[in-house]
Amino acid sequence: MIRTNRIQRLTLPIFSPLIAIASALFVGAILILLAGANPVTAYTTLFQESLSTYFGFGNTLTKMTPLLLTSLGVLVALRAGQFNIGGEGQIYLGALGSTLVGLYVQGLPGILHIPLALLTGFLFGAVWGWIPGYLKAIRGVNEVITTLLLNYIAVNLISYLVQNPLQAPDAPSPYSPLIAKSAQLPIILPGSLAHAGILLALIAAGILWVLLVRSPLGYQITAVGFNLIASRYAGISVEQTIILVMGVAGGLAGLAGACEVMGLKYRLFEQVSPGYGFDAIAIAFLSRGSVLGVVLTSLFFAALRSGANVMQRSAGVPVTVVYAIQGLTVLFIAISLAVERRMK
Numbered sequence: 227m228i229r230t231n232r233i234q235r236l237t238l239p240i241f242s243p244l245i246a247i248a249s250a251l252f253v254g255a256i257l258i259l260l261a262g263a264n265p266v267t268a269y270t271t272l273f274q275e276s277l278s279t280y281f282g283f284g285n286t287l288t289k290m291t292p293l294l295l296t297s298l299g300v301l302v303a304l305r306a307g308q309f310n311i312g313g314e315g316q317i318y319l320g321a322l323g324s325t326l327v328g329l330y331v332q333g334l335p336g337i338l339h340i341p342l343a344l345l346t347g348f349l350f351g352a353v354w355g356w357i358p359g360y361l362k363a364i365r366g367v368n369e370v371i372t373t374l375l376l377n378y379i380a381v382n383l384i385s386y387l388v389q390n391p392l393q394a395p396d397a398p399s400p401y402s403p404l405i406a407k408s409a410q411l412p413i414i415l416p417g418s419l420a421h422a423g424i425l426l427a428l429i430a431a432g433i434l435w436v437l438l439v440r441s442p443l444g445y446q447i448t449a450v451g452f453n454l455i456a457s458r459y460a461g462i463s464v465e466q467t468i469i470l471v472m473g474v475a476g477g478l479a480g481l482a483g484a485c486e487v488m489g490l491k492y493r494l495f496e497q498v499s500p501g502y503g504f505d506a507i508a509i510a511f512l513s514r515g516s517v518l519g520v521v522l523t524s525l526f527f528a529a530l531r532s533g534a535n536v537m538q539r540s541a542g543v544p545v546t547v548v549y550a551i552q553g554l555t556v557l558f559i560a561i562s563l564a565v566e567r568r569m570k
Contacts, residue, residue: 243559245558246561247512247526248400259548270552276532287316287533297506297513299482300510301520303471306451314481315354316380316475316503319483320484323346323483336410357372360472388496421489435517473475505527513553
């Protein structure tokens with residue numbers, strides 16, 4: 227009996243996400259049938275386009291970059307028992323920071339301009355994460371509420387800025403002027419949209435893995451997430467840890483926004499993110515606290531987004547089916563978590 231329970235504890239975290247994804251794809255197939263299309267053709271088109279074609283794979287990597295960075299931010303907060311629902315707003319603030327450096331810092335070579343713009347994006351996002359971290363640690367304010375509300379503040383702040391002081395002259399819609407070429411991330415797959423931001427995201431994932439798994443600070447963060455009272459008895463500063471992880475979480479999401487501006491759009495738009503911050507919450511939960519899981523799940527979600535339009539054109543399946551699959555994946559992983567708790 228003990229051996230059986232141990233096997234369940236080891237295998238459930240691995241197979242539950244896979245089962246959730248498979249179940250979501252199965253229900254998605256039913257939706258595709260109801261739409262009058264062939265599920266096999268639709269899925270083949272979707273994943274072939276997003277993973278096996280040159281331009282499609284480049285587009286997948288482009289979409290994976292903000293998803294991965296923001297999901298890492300959600301993950302590091304979760305490891306300390308904090309729920310960072312503010313990734314969307316932190317993306318917007320990071321995009322603003324890098325745009326300001328790209329617009330108003332002139333005369334620097336790319337080797338200095340790019341790191342400065344990325345660092346500024348990180349710091350802007352970190353401040354937006356630090357605020358709810360401070361309010362939670364010092365004032366006891368629920369971080370879910372503050373991070374969620376700060377999303378709306380960030381979105382409306384960017385909307386105001388690109389419609390007024392930052393709007394490009396004679397712009398037909400709200401957006402800023404182009405940032406300097408020296409602040410633009412290089413393309414890593416010529417002829418595609420894939421830029422160096424994906425390399426930054428993968429490096430960030432590696433650093434975060436080392437931090438969480440191989441460092442005393444990672445032990446401290448995990449201890450706070452497991453038990454606040456025991457952590458205090460062990461001499462860990464719970465308040466400082468909460469503030470730190472929320473700042474790092476915001477900074478990682480800020481990098482996502484910086485990469486969107488510096489690697490893809492080259493200017494600040496009113497709608498910086500199509501909802502990457504909210505997708506990141508689903509990715510982090512689906513990954514079950516694993517950095518590698520976040521990388522793989524980000525790739526899966528990016529592939530869905532990348533191939534959705536081609537699937538619609540080629541197989542006649544509405545793009546909304548892809549978003550339904552994403553939502554179903556979250557639903558099934560929530561069900562699996564509930565089942566696991568009952569089995570413990």
